[in-house]
Structure formats: C-alpha cells, structure tokens
Amino acid sequence: MISVENLTKRYATKTAIDGVSFQVEKGEILGFLGPNGAGKTTTMRIITGYMPATDGAVRVDGFDVADQPLEVRRRIGYLPENPPLYTEMTVVGYLRFVAKIKGVSRTALNDEVARVMSKVNISDVKDRIISKLSKGYKQRVGLAQALINDPPVLILDEPTIGLDPKQIHEVRELIKELAGSHTVVLSTHILPEVEQTCGRVIIIDRGKIIAVDTPHNLRYQVQGAARVFVEIDGPPAEIVPALKTLPGVVDVRVTAQNDGRCRVQVDSDTKQDVRRDLARTIVNKGWGLLELQSAAMSLEDVFIKLTTAEETAASAAAAGASQS
C-alpha cells in the first residue's frame, strides 16, 4: 500500500532522514519508533505530501507522491504532531470544513461528521469552541479530522500524546479496529504502545532505520539477557564457576572447546556491562583472553537510547546546539 524507497531529506545544515526504505502492506499497522528528532515526523510529512523529499520516492496505492500529489492526498488521513485545529471554531464547524475540503458531498456532510465524532467519542462536545476543550479532546478532534472521508491510509504522528490512560486505551482500540480495512502508520516513542497496537515496528534513529521487526521479537531481544561470547585459553572446569560468581552474570555456558581453548557464552543482566569484570578475572587467573565479543549489544544500545527519554532529549538538544 505504501512503498518508500531510499528516501532522503536534507536541510541546509542537517540531514533529517538518510536513505530510508520500507514497505507497508494493506491492512497492516506499522509503528515508527524513535527518539525525538530521529526523523519520524519528516518521513510522515513526505508520505503525506506536505513536503517534498530531496531524494527517493514514495508511492501510496500505486501513486507517486511527487507526480500525483492529489491522488495520494485523497487516500491519506493525516494527524500531524500538533493537531491542526482552527481553535476559534466549534468542533462540528471545524469538522464540516475539513469534510468540505476533502471533497465530501454536501448531502453526505452531516452524516460523515457525525460518524467520525462518534468514532472518537466527541459527540458530547460538538458545539463547544475548540480552544475551550481539554488537551485530550483536542487530540481526539485532530484524530476525527484524519478519519473524515474514511481514507484507506492513516498516518498518525503520536496519536496518543496528551491523552489520559483511559483515552489512550480507547484510541489504541480504535486503531486496532481500523486495521485490516485500513493501512496505518503511527509514530511514537513509547515502547508499550507499539507492542500493543502494531504488527510491525521500524526503529529509526538519526535519520536511519536501525531495525525492522515484530514487537515480540524486539521485546525478546531487548528484555532477554545481554550476551557476551568469550574465547579463553584455559580449563573449562575452572572457568565456568569463576565467571558465574561475577556480579550481574546470570548464566555461563561452554559452547565449544578445542585443545585447551574454550568458547564461553556469558549471559548477564541487561543493566550491567560485565565485559570489564570478565576480562579482569580471566587475566588475573592467568588464562589467555583470546576474544571478547558482545552479541546484540547494538540493539540494546538503541533501546536504552529510546526508552530513556531524558537522555535522548538531552542528546538531541546537544546535537541541535552544536549545529546552530
């Protein structure tokens, strides 16, 4: 349904996204996960035709965004990061305007507006001025706007931001309900959100795709132990108990041995890096340390970056400051 090929967006001073490619199948919910400033919003803006790409191509339902922008826009409902609300209007007035510019016919206008309002549960505030609504309601008016005219593709930039837990749950249920008949791309920096709603996840950082997988696999890789492979010149019978006593080590297993050398797999708690202790112990015991290799470490790095919001915000700010 959506095909993104080698998408690149460069600004005067920075590259927002760099060679991003992915496909989204019809009826799929794809999650876009990444820290702030990773390029999620830029990618979505290019798919919706809000901004042109520097390089690469996007096709939605077979239509190229650059060549046939109106065909593409007719098929997309888009909720930007900041809901685009004319806050001086009433909810119903605003949605009627959106329906008109999206080409809903005059006769179907009232029904369509009523339909999207009941979908996101805002019928009770339909005659209120938008600026007087709470953040949760505003966010849902934004979502209602994206649903108008029932577009086959929905691009939702952080759809649950600003909502309370109950509303978050409702919106997630709504998105799941839309899957199948709709293709949904949503961005977030909340890991559980992706797990609960998305069939597939793309992790993006500093403009590049780092991982594409199902949430289940990602979780396994993240929450499973950090794994280190060590090749040691020494007696396995002594090595295993010695390494097991190190702080943070969960499991030690010999995977291969060959005349005095052995390859050991050390699983450890994700919160602790045991490589330093491993090396010191091995050297102190007088064995030869031939190799020390960490497995799936990079993905864990990515996740720590993603899940600890303060750190990424700080580094993003630092990166921004160094550029300006």
Add this chain to the structure above:
Amino acid sequence: MKNIRAIIEREFRAYFISPIAYVVLTIFVFLSGFFFQAILGQVLEFGLRRQLGQGGQPLDMPGMISQGFLSTTSVVLLFLIPMITMALFSEEKKRGTIELLLTAPVTDLQVVLGKFLAAALFFILLLASTWIPMAALYVYGDPASGPILTAYLGLLLYGLALIAIGTFISSLTENQIIAAVLSFGTILVLWLIDSTAQRAEAGMKAVLTYLSILSHLDDFMRGVLNTTHVIFYLSLMLVGLFLTYRSIDSLRWRG
C-alpha cells in the same frame, strides 16, 4: 471550485469570529463619515466664496465631493488593508493548520486563491460601506454617475492589488503583527515612490512614477477609464498572487 468555496467561507467567517472584522469595519465607517463631513464642509465653503466673487460657471459640487471623498478613502484603505491580510497565512503557520491545508486534496493555487478571495470579499464589504455617506449625495443632489463608477472600479482594482501584496507578505512570517507592519511599509513605499520620482533622472523618473500605486488612481477619480492603469493594478495583483504561490512552495521545502 467547491474546495475554494470552503476555504473562502472559513476565512471570511474567521474575520467575524475574531474582533478584526468589527474593529476594521467600525474604524472605516467612522473615518468615512468624518472625512465625508470634512470634505463636504470644504467644498461648500469653496463654492460659497466662488459665488460671492464672480458668479461665473456653476460648480459640480456633488462631483467634487465624491472625488475628494473617494480619494481620501484610498488613503484610509492603505492603512486598513494590511489588517485584513495580516493573518491570512501567518496564523496558519503559527497554529500548524497550514499542515492540514497543504495535505488536503486541494492544490496550492486553490489555497492561495481561497485566502485572497476571502480578503477581497471583506474588502468589498468595506467599499460598500462607503455608500452610507455617498447615499447623501444622491438624496440631496444629482451627481454624475460616470466618474463615481470609474472611481469605484479604480478603488476595487487598487484594493485587490494591495490585498495580493499583503497576502504574499503574510505568507513570509508566523507573526501577524510583523506581517501587518511589513505590508504597511511596502504599500507606503509604493505610494511615496512618487515624491522621489520628482528629483530622479528622466529614465528613472518614468519608472518610479509608473510604480506609484496612488498616481494610477487619479484618472479613475476624474472619470477617465484608461487601460494602462487597469493593467497596472491587475499586473500588480498577479505578481502578488504569483509570489504567494511560490512562497507556499518554498514553505513546503523548508518544512
């Protein structure tokens, strides 16, 4: 076409939801009345003096009043048109609603025209309000309608050109005040360029005089319909609209 209508409708209503429409209308109607009354007084005094002096030819007093009044109106519009155009794009940019317009199935041209026409509609409402004092001329006198018609045509073209310039400037910033001040400054320069022309060299003088937005109104006010002036205002309007269109395009690139 339906899309443009939706945009015009929303924009036009927005004027009346915010206080802008009421403030601009009130000030305009008040100033119109004030200047009409002042010009009426001047013309009457002038006529009286002429009569006392030598009698001579009868004066076209309603014509003099309408000409004086509508010329003054053109100056008042110079101040008020930036108020009509300042929010057109700057507010959309500030609130992020531009993202809705630029991702909806409407072309950039439709967006630009919709905004421009909404402002034009409001401007026509302002022009119509000048009939409150003008009606007095018809009630108490018998003015020649020809010059009045050309004067209104001139004011309409002049206003549309200024609105196009204001729309363009509004697309450059996120701040309405900056948009208003910049538009006002630009229009004022185009107005005053006349006076610098008097000291310029021959070739330059012709160019500067041609660029002056107010001098092109003179013929309209005198009841002369000269296509040069019509073309001047229409081309100024088209330049403004074209620049707005390009500015929206560059907005997309910069994000």
